Amino acid sequence: xxxxxxxxxxxxxxxxxxxxxxxxxxxxxxxxxxxxxxxxxxxxxxxxxxxxxxxxxxxxxxxxxxxxxxxxxxxxxxxxxxxxxxxxxxxxxxxxxxxxxxxxxxxxxxxxxxxxxxxxxxxxxxxxxxxxxxxxxxxxxxxxxxxxxxxxxxxxxxxxxxxxxxxxxxxxxxxxxxxxxxxxxxxxxxxxxxxxxxxxxxxxxxxxxxxxxxxxxxxxxxxxxxxxxxxxxxxxxxxxxxxxxxxxxxxxxxxxxxxxxxxxxxxxxxxxxxxxxxxxxxxxxxxxxxxxxxxxxxxxxxxxxxxxxxxxxxxxxxxxxxxxxxxxxxxxxxx
Numbered sequence: 001x002x003x004x005x006x007x008x009x010x011x012x013x014x015x016x017x018x019x020x021x022x023x024x025x026x027x028x029x030x031x032x033x034x035x036x037x038x039x040x041x042x043x044x045x046x047x048x049x050x051x052x053x054x055x056x057x058x059x060x061x062x063x064x065x066x067x068x069x070x071x072x073x074x075x076x077x078x079x080x081x082x083x084x085x086x087x088x089x090x091x092x093x094x095x096x097x098x099x100x101x102x103x104x105x106x107x108x109x110x111x112x113x114x115x116x117x118x119x120x121x122x123x124x125x126x127x128x129x130x131x132x133x134x135x136x137x138x139x140x141x142x143x144x145x146x147x148x149x150x151x152x153x154x155x156x157x158x159x160x161x162x163x164x165x166x167x168x169x170x171x172x173x174x175x176x177x178x179x180x181x182x183x184x185x186x187x188x189x190x191x192x193x194x195x196x197x198x199x200x201x202x203x204x205x206x207x208x209x210x211x212x213x214x215x216x217x218x219x220x221x222x223x224x225x226x227x228x229x230x231x232x233x234x235x236x237x238x239x240x241x242x243x244x245x246x247x248x249x250x251x252x253x254x255x256x257x258x259x260x261x262x263x264x265x266x267x268x269x270x271x272x273x274x275x276x277x278x279x280x281x282x283x284x285x286x287x288x289x290x291x292x293x294x295x296x297x298x299x300x301x302x303x304x305x306x307x308x309x310x311x312x313x314x315x316x317x318x319x320x321x322x323x324x325x326x327x328x329x330x331x332x333x334x335x
Contacts, residue, residue: 069109069110069111069112070109070110070111072109074332074335075109075111077332078102078111078328078329078332079111079113081328081332082100082111082113082325082328082329083113085324085325085328086098086100086113086325089321094312094317094320094321095310095311095312095317095318095321096288096311096312096313097114097117097310097311097312098113098114098308098309098310098311098321098325099112099113099114099115099117099119099226099227099308099309099310100112100113100114100115100227100306100307100308100325101115101227101228101231101305101306101307101308102304102305102306102307102329103231103235103304103305104302104303104304104333105235105238105296105303105304105305106301106302106303112227112228115226115227115228116226116228117226117227117309118222118223118224118225118226119223119225119226119227119290119292119309119311120222120223120224120225120281120290121224121225121230121279121292122279122280122281122290122292123187123189123192123277123278123279123280124225124230124277124278124279124292124294125279126183126184126187126192126277127184127233127234127255127277127294128204128207128208128211128213128233129183129192129195129196129199129204130180130183130184130251130254130255131207131211131233131236131237131242131243131251132199132203132204132207132208133176133180133195133198133199134180134243134247134250134251135207135242135243135247136199136203137176137247138243138244138247143176144175144176144177144180145175145176145177146175146176147173147174147175148173148174148175148176148179148194148198149172149173150168150169150170150171150172150173150174150190150194151170151171152170153170153190154189154190154193154194154197160187160189160280161280161282161289161315162187162260162262162278162280162315164186164187164188164259166182166186166259167182167186167188167190167191168182168188168190168191174191174194176195176198179191179194179195180195180254181254181257183195184254184255184257184258184277185254185257185258185259186259187258187259187260187277187278210242211232211233211236211242212229212232213225213229213230213232213233226309227294227307227308227309228307230294230307230309231294231305231307234275234294234295234296234305234307235305237251237252238252238296238303238305252275252296253275255275255276255277255295256273256274256275256276258275258276258277258278258295260276260278260293262319262322262323263276263278263291263293263308263319263322263323263326264276264293264294264295264297264306264308264322264323264326265326266319266322266323266326266327267323267324267326267327267330268297268326268327268330272297272298272299272330273297273298274295274296274297274298275295275296275298276293276294276295276296277293277294277295278291278292278293278294279291279292279293280292280315287313288311288312288313289311289312289313289314289315289318290309290310290311290318291310291312291315291318291319291322292307292308292309292310293307293308293322293326294306294307294308294309295307297326297329297330297333299330299333299334302333302334304329304333306325306326306329308321308322308325308326310322
């Protein structure tokens with residue numbers, strides 16, 4: 001009996017048809033992904049850039065920021081927890097005002113609470129003075145070894161609540177490098193005054209403008225700086241995008257030796273490194289007090305920037321607010 005021949009053409013056609021569908025689907029998916037993930041004009045407008053400026057042929061990018069806070073689930077959860085804490089602190093009178101800025105440093109998402117509210121930065125301004133001196137030292141390699149005689153008290157207008165007995169002494173000579181350590185590690189106001197006299201107000205203001213904070217048109221007799229603006233100093237040091245890498249490393253190493261161990265570092269594990277600066281301010285004829293703490297918390301694989309500014313009537317309460325908020329943020333990040 002003669003066998004019937006089997007027609008295999010339909011099976012082959014089905015195979016070709018399926019392959020074509022797969023290829024077209026993959027191409028369509030790629031095209032859709034390209035169109036939906038590439039930057040749009042809106043994305044570009046939603047980004048802010050800090051560029052060095054004041055150069056003839058270049059305009060170096062120092063920092064890039066997104067106007068919009070993170071919408072990642074864990075960040076939304078963290079912000080809700082922080083809002084609950086802040087609202088309770090305000091309701092119970094522990095503090096009169098609290099601002100918070102948090103940012104992961106390796107990839108940039110951030111959240112803020114009252115992040116545009118102005119405060120008086122006080123000793124927080126010692127960090128940009130540190131940056132300004134080190135920037136000048138990049139061009140003048142002898143600057144850090146320059147010796148200066150401290151022959152009279154320069155700053156004696158405010159008696160700090162957070163006191164450090166290790167200060168420069170009249171009649172002694174100090175190198176600029178040593179004065180930087182006294183200014184940051186011990187928050188010595190006389191060391192700050194010597195260093196500021198050395199570079200001048202205009203140079204400092206130019207550096208701060210380079211770093212995205214232009215104070216020239218602001219009234220410095222009232223609150224004039226926000227947590228979000230101030231955070232740029234630490235971001236730019238971390239990125240080594242203004243100071244060179246060695247000087248950025250030096251700046252953050254000095255800041256990591258700050259003697260103030262309350263506030264941000266207080267409730268963190270002792271093995272977690274924190275490079276930070278605090279600032280405090282009291283006012284004549286007023287019960288108002290301000291206490292601020294900003295810096296980088298070096299959680300392994302997830303370093304983050306945290307800046308907290310507070311107003312109230314009791315420094316102990318404000319210190320507790322800062323340490324509590326720091327603990328909430330650390331617990332969220334370390335998970």
